[in-house]
Amino acid sequence: MNEKSLYSSPYDDKEYVWLLDNIARHFQLDLRGYKQHRVRRRIDMLMRKYSYKDYKTYFEDLRKDGKLWDEFLDKLTINVTEFFRNPEKWDYLKKHILPKILKERSTKTKIWSAGCSTGEEPYTHAIILEELNAPKNIKVLATDLDKFVLQKAKRGIYSERSMINVPEDIRKKYFRKVDNETYEVLSHVKNRVVFKQHNLLMDKFESDIDLISCRNVVIYFDMDAKNKLYKNFANSLRSGGVLFVGSTERIFNYKSLGLEVIEPFFYQKVSD
Known part of the structure; x- marks a missing residue:
């Protein structure tokens, strides 16, 4: 089954290609590498909401109306995550990956949470660094395309749903209970994380990175985009650096x- 058969749009196909090209050119947001049946369905839903008849008219209004663009960006990005997602993988990271990196690299350790969404993943890294008594100057670079989820991530306030895998002792040590259903990450954990807007398909990657985690992000990309992304991740790692991917990604x-x-869902860059 091809992507075309997964969703049939009521709007013009050639004009849709034009829309994606112009969004990439004008907004530096490249949606062409994502699975198009999902992208197009979401765009069409927004257009129907406001009774647009064609993509060109919609694009012109996206350029003029900041609120319309913000809604577009919010609906086109996928932000579902939680702390310690797949706990056994984080346990392996804590026991086997990070101690070795910290021993080898010490204060030079560089960690990147790519596609960090609302912040649960980079804060999980930060908690593990705290548990390992890592030097305070070691930060986690946390990036995402969506500025709204980055704003939420910086606030560090989460519902019970995000906390499902957090052990009780970790809750007590690294979170403040706001009310019966809400928790806030403590300031010394927040201080471990640096948030930055970044487009994985268009922006430059940093180099000499010890650990990259990009989990449950690549599943939304088509094969060409996946291959490009993994190649860029590999190039960004230092010799011996580790890439940590999601449990549905190989x-x-x-x-x-x-x-x-080196372990399912952990890939190490072969030493030179």
């Missing part, structure tokens, strides 16, 4: 990227 061509599997 890199089948990891050997050609100079990576090896």
Whole structure:
């Protein structure tokens, strides 16, 4: 089954291609690498909401109306996450990956949470750094395309749903209970994380990184975008650096990227 058969749009196909090209050019938001049946369905829903008849008229209003663009960005990004998602993987990271990195690199350690969404993942990294008594100057770079989720992440306030995998002792040490259903990350954990807006498909990557986590993000990309992204991640890692992916994601061509599997969903850059 191809993507075209997954969703049939009432709007013009050629004009849709034009829309994506112009959004990439004008807003520096490249949606062309995502699975298009999902992207187009969401765009069409927004257009129907405001009774637009064609993509060109919608695009012109996106350029003029900040609120319309903000809604577009919010609906087109996917932000579902939680602390310690797949706890056994984080346990492996804490026991086997990070101690070795910290021993080798000490204060030079560089960690990147790519596609960090509302912040649960980078704060999980920060909590583990605290648990390992890592030097205070070691920060987690946390990036996402969506400025709204970054704003939420900086606030560090979460519902019970996000906390489902957080052990009680960790809750007490690193969170403040706001009310019966809400928790706030404590300030010394927040201080471990630096948030930044970043487009994985268009922006430059940093280099010499020790640990990159990009989990449950790549599943929304098409195959060409996935291959490009994994190649860029591999190039960003230092020799011996580790890429941590989601539990539904596998890199089948990891050997050609100079990576090896050290544990399911953990890939290490082969030493030079």
